[in-house]
Amino acid sequence: MAAASSSTQFFGVREVEEQSQVVIKQQQNSSTPTSSTATTTTTTAPKKKRNLPGTPSNSGSSFGSGSESILYPDAEVIALSPKTLMATNRFICEVCSKGFQREQNLQLHRRGHNLPWKLKQKSTKEVKRKVYLCPEPTCVHHDPSRALGDLTGIKKHFSRKHGEKKYKCEKCSKKYAVQSDWKAHSKTCGTREYRCDCGTLFSRRDSFITHRAFCDALAQESARHPSALTTIGSHLFGNSHINLGLSQVGAQIPQLHDPNHPSSNMLRLNNAVAPKYEHHMPQQSMPSPAYFMPDSNQSYQDQHQNQLMPNKPFHGLMQLPDLQSNASNSPAAANLFNLSFFSGSNTSNSEAGNSNNTNLSSSGFMLPDQFSNGGGQGTNIYPGDQVPLYNSQTQLDNLAPHMSATALLQKAAQMGSTTSNNSSTLLKGLGTSSSTSRTKCNRQIMSNSFARSYSGCAGGGGEGLRSEMESENQLQGLMNSLANANSSIFSGGNSQQENGFGGFSGSAMRLDRPHNSLNFGNMEEGTKLNNQNFSLSIGGSDRLTLDFLGVGGGIVRNMAGGFSQREQQHGGIDIGSLDPKMDSSQAGNVFGGPKMQ
Amino acid sequence: MMSLSPSFGSPYPWLKELKSEERGLYLIHLLLTCANHVATGSLENANLALDQISHLASTDGDTMQRIASYFTEALANRILKAWPGLYKALHSTKLSVVSDEILVRKMFFEFFPFLKVAFVVTNQAIIEAMEGEKMVHIIDLNAAEPTQWRALLQDLSARPEGPPHLRITGVHQVKEVLDQMAHILTEEAEKLDIPFQFNPIVSKPENLDIEKLRVKTGEALAISSVLQFHSLLAYDDELLRKKSPLTQMNSNGVNLQRVLQMNQKTLGELLEKDLVKGYSPSPSHDSASSPLSATAKMDSFLNALWGLSPKVMIVAEQDSNHNGPTLMERLSESLYFYAALFDCLESTLPRTSMERLKVEKMLFGEEIKNIIACEGVERKERHEKLEKWIQRLDLCGFGNVPLSYYGMLQAKRLLQGYNCDGYKIKEENGSVVICWHDRPLYSVSAWRCKR
DSSP: OTTTTOOOOEEEEEEETTTTEEEEESSTTTSOOOTTOEEEEOOOOOOOOOOOTTOOOSSHHHHHHOOOOSSSTTOEEEEEOHHHHHOSOOEEOTTTOOEESSHHHHHHHHHHTTOOOOOOOOOSSOOOOEEEEOSOTTSGGGSGGGOBSOHHHHHHHHHHHHSOOOEEOTTTOOEESSHHHHHHHHHHBTTBOEEOTTSOEESSHHHHHHHHHHHHHHHHHHHHOHHHHSSSOSOTTOSTTSOOTTHHHHHHHHHHHHHHSOOSSSOOOOOTTOOGGGGGSOSSOOOGGGGGSGGGHHHHHHHHHHHHTTOHHHHHHHTGGGTSOSSOOOHHHHHHHIIIIIHHHHHHHHHHTOHHHHHHHHHHHHHHHHHHHHHHTGGGGSSSSSOOTTHHHHHHTTTSOOOOHHHHHHHHHHHTOOOOSSOSHHHHHHHHSOOOHHHHHHHHHHHHHHHHHHHHHHHHOSOOOOTTSOTTHHHHHHHHHHHHHHHHHHTTTSTHHHHHHHHHHHHHHHHHOTTGGGOGGGHHHHHHHHHHHHHHHHHGGGGHHHHHHHTTSOHHHHHHHHHHHHHHHTOSOOOOOOOHHHHHHHHHHHHHHHHHO | OOOOOSSSSOSOHHHHTOOHHHHHHHHHHHHHHHHHHHHHTOHHHHHHHHHHHHHHOOTTSSHHHHHHHHHHHHHHHHHHTTSHHHHHHHHTTOOOOHHHHHHHHHHHHHHOSHHHHHHHHHHHHHHHHTTTOSEEEEEETTTTOHHHHHHHHHHHHTOTTOOOEEEEEEEESOHHHHHHHHHHHHHHHHHHTOOEEEEEEESOGGGOOGGGGOOOTTSEEEEEEESOGGGGGGGHHHHHHHHOGGGOOSOHHHHHHHHHTHHHHHHHHHHHHHHHTTOOOSGGGGOTTOGGGSOHHHHHHHHHHHHTOOSEEEEEEEOSOOOOSSHHHHHHHHHHHHHHHHHHHHHHSOTTOHHHHHIIIIIIIHHHHHHHHOOGGGOOOOOOOHHHHHHHHHHTTEEEEOOOHHHHHHHHHHHHHHTOTTEEEEEETTEEEEEETTEEEEEEEEEEEOO
16 A cells, blocks of 8 residues: 555546556556546545455545555455456457457467467566456445455356346246356256245255245145235245336336436446445546535435435426426425435535525525426416416326325425424434524425415315404414424424424515525524514414314415514514515526526 | 214315325325324314314325324324223224234235245344254244244254254244144144144233243253334333323323223233342333333343343344334324335235235234324333344343344345335344335344343
8 A cells, every 4th residue: 555645535547448447546646547537536424334355445544544454455446347347258369360258368379379479477576456346336346345356256247137148048948147157057957856836946955945935834824814815926035916016116217327327338436435426426526515516416416316216206206307497307306305415514515615505506406396386387376276386296196106105204304394303314404404594594495385385285275164263364374383283393492493493484484585595684583583483383372273274265365464464473574575476486586596597 | 994074075175186295295294283283182173183184084095195094093092092981982892803913914924025034034043043953942922923933944954963853932812823833833843854842822922921931951042022022111101100100191091091901010010020130120210211211121021031041032123213202203203114114015015905904904003003092001012223122132131143144145035036126125233124215114133142
């Protein structure tokens, strides 16, 4: 580890053209990079993981201290392209065109032709250990920490796991990707055969026994409880009985992946412990705060999609780009992301000194979901008949698969409606976030959207029982109920309380003053307001039901009423424009701005 | 499902027009609002919220509608317990058919990979721990599923050093289940020519008499507990309450229920006195905040098991904290947990499936009801996170045994066989956590006695 003392974490990536190899030197800068050098920054969040051959390093410390906690700390990590891996005979004899897998073999062969040949000498020093990455980005062995120890191994691995199964056993039709596997199987196929009563055939005793144990017993059970088992196969390892509800999702996953892994020739090389989103970073080195820069929105989303990929709803939402011009193809994803991610990273943001920008971008980030509807479709928000929040989704609902309960809960959590003290992971992000204006801003938006979803519901219902209450109270009551619903969250009794309610009270404000949350000059005022609102929501809990009953008046009047009421209570707050059209367009401009251009 | 609505037909026609997602979000909102009202005791408001929910929820709708049905039922039950007369009258004719319960558990075994993974991992850990042992005794604290032990018999018979003398002690509260298990296993053992003995104990684990286990010296002992330990936590806040009546919750119904449960309670106390032995629970118990301190019953049980010095003990538990002190905590945590389980079913079975409905209603629905509506002794579904169990078992003298690579591998292969993307296996502190997407659902861990 010659250059081990340097603590920056760069990998020189050198492309060896003729072999289409990409070699990562873990000693950065030790080899002079060739012209095609690209350096990748890896921010390494320490993460416990098994260190296998070729872990370049877990963190800066192992570079610096030279601590030998890893198995082969100085192993050379080699990434081969799929083509190279699959190439059977890369070394061709110019005389007889015979191909060889190894250069050494070609050289030996050339000796037969009486051509000049040269065997590589064993290097004088100890051979540097090489480890190999699987080029398939989704594979665990794509990660340097899980690199495989030998070339044959990685080739076989790649064929077996990601390659086509070309070799078919004539007897049992089992297919193999690696010829030697097929050969080994062919030798034994049919010689030893285990057939289960259920008709499954096994060539290996152990798998037969495992299968049999469950299969048998279940068969017996099913005789006893036929009803329980009719629809479900009686195999423990039953492949068949899980329906393909997710298959649609699966089909769409590649789409999500594509931008992240644009080509298989150009391999992404990630540090073992780099956070996931490192995957999606541009290739130049970037200081870590840059992750939070507005212009890297795309990567947030990508990351997000990666994590949440399997959730059906996003795919429904994926189809929104029609409505929203650019890459913000997954608004819900963005939302969720914003919540868990930004709240966690607020501190670094402010250190980076770009708090306002970041904040703007983050809030803009959230918008497409809630605002672009309004922004794009003008007055649609307010008219009473239509449910405003999910305009686009409403249209898509027929196409989109049903949203899973888990996803709904997550969505509700981002919107700030789900209670949960510190237990829910999503809200934990909120709970731990510093109580800066930015947090508030985010929350306001989130809660705003939530509020709107309900005011939307309210708008939809023409015939609520509103005899018991004045229509003016409706919206406010709704807000109260929101705040109240959340009072238990924050009753954990920390300094978050104010903030939390800031979010919710703000939501009421934000409905007609989208610029407010961006206007940090208003913070003081906002906070005061929040306090008031907080006490109000608690005190007003008796009236809570009213809003449920009232959830149904003419929405335009409600809104106006609600706000005027608020105005009275908090006097002196400039409600600004109550004109719905103007608001929505404003929303579109302000929030859509960063995203939509 | 139950409906508290006094009126017929929906006064909110617009609710019907909500799309699935909106409805889901609205339901979540309503549920939380309702729970808040229930928690604060404002029943009028809770009632109104329940009424609203009743227009949206449905036991055969989408997942959120289904979940909402069971959660509202649970909340309503909680309210109702404030009027014990009403509550009892409404439940007086309730038939609890044991065979149904067993059937439902069977379906849970069928439809989900959780128990299968637990069994595979358990067997592997036992095989590894019992290598070279001639006398093996296995205690199954939830002897409902013979499948697992059949597989073990077969594995043992294939052992290079030959099969051991095997004894399995099955603990279950239904005698028929044990009989059936004895029958299947004895038959299998005969077929494989393994010396085998089955020792049935008809009892709940919490009332288990350790003496009846008949653990002999010289035999190697393995203990398997699948989803059993958490119910042992049920006695604890009982003790707590006695110490500090101030922590008493609002509803009187709970009190009365407890009187009904008197017999059980005294039994439990007897057990405690028996088992406590040098482990003094008293001083730390005043701090109601730390759930770990409130575990006298659990601790004594674990200590008793520890006293048997098992070579290995495998524990499977729900990996979610449904044992929070407040209703809202439990509600939101269990909402996530059961949402994931309901989603599993959604991806597995059609919405019209009777089996699915049964599992949801009779298994999950009952669990939800227990978590939400019950307190004290009655509240048995006190699921806790793996880290809590690790702490607790550690305090009771058990050391974690990391699961072997092969065990993990088998678990993974089993899940792969499901061909369903949602199920994931996570390795955590040498234990297996089975997840639905990112949500941990069940954990399996292995333990040995620390000396």
